[in-house]
Structures are given as C-alpha cells and as structure tokens.
Amino acid sequence: MSTTDAAMAALDAAQKNLDKTLAQAPSPGWLQPWSPDLVQFLAIGVLLFAFAALILATALLWRSHAPAYHVLRVFGVITILCFSALLLIVGYSNDQLTPIVGLFGAIAGYLLGKDAQTKGET
Secondary structure, X not given: OOHHHHHHHHHHHHHHHHHHHHHHOOOOOOOOOOOHHHHHXXXXXXXXXXXXXXXXXXXXXXXXXXXXXXXXXXXXXXHHHHHHHHHHHHOXXXXXXXXXXXXXXXXXXXXHHXXXXXXXXX
C-alpha cells in the first residue's frame, strides 16, 4: 500500500466519523432563547410604550405650537426606535434584520439631517 493510498484511507475514515458526528448533533440553526409567551409580552410592552410616547409627543408638540418639521422629526424618530426594538425582540435573524435596520437608519438620518428653511432664507 502506497503512502497516497494510506492517506486516502485515513481521509475516508475521518470523513465517515465526521458524517456520523454531524448526524447525531442537533440542528445548527438559530433558536430563539426566549419562550413565546415572553416574546409576546415584550412585544406588547414595546408597542404600548411606543403608543404612550407618541401620545406624549403629540401633547407636548401641540402645546408648544411646533412647526410641521418638528412633528415629523419627533414622530419619525420615535417610530423608528420603537419598531427597531420590536424587530429585535421578535427575533428575526441577522440576515433579515440588517437591511431593515439600515433602512431605518437612512430614514432617521434624513429626518435628523434635513434642515428646515424659513421663508426669509433662499
């Protein structure tokens, strides 16, 4: 038996052992560590918090007679933060969550970076 044949036999034996080990191992997929009841409770809590924050923002902006761009900024940031937290709690995988958070970041950057021009400015 040549050295090449011995190496191939050892490689075949190692592959069979690896296949046997992988067949016995649990699924490597991502699992949610929280129970469904806890996820539901936290999701409802985040939604109630978002609703309360929007109500409070509405009252404060109304009393101060804030211009429309302030209302848009406040509502946009609160909504983006709360929905991002909701998506994190619900447990989407990183592959699903990355583009969503990127989109939310782009919207938040637009809302916070946009300057409101008054009528006197050109």
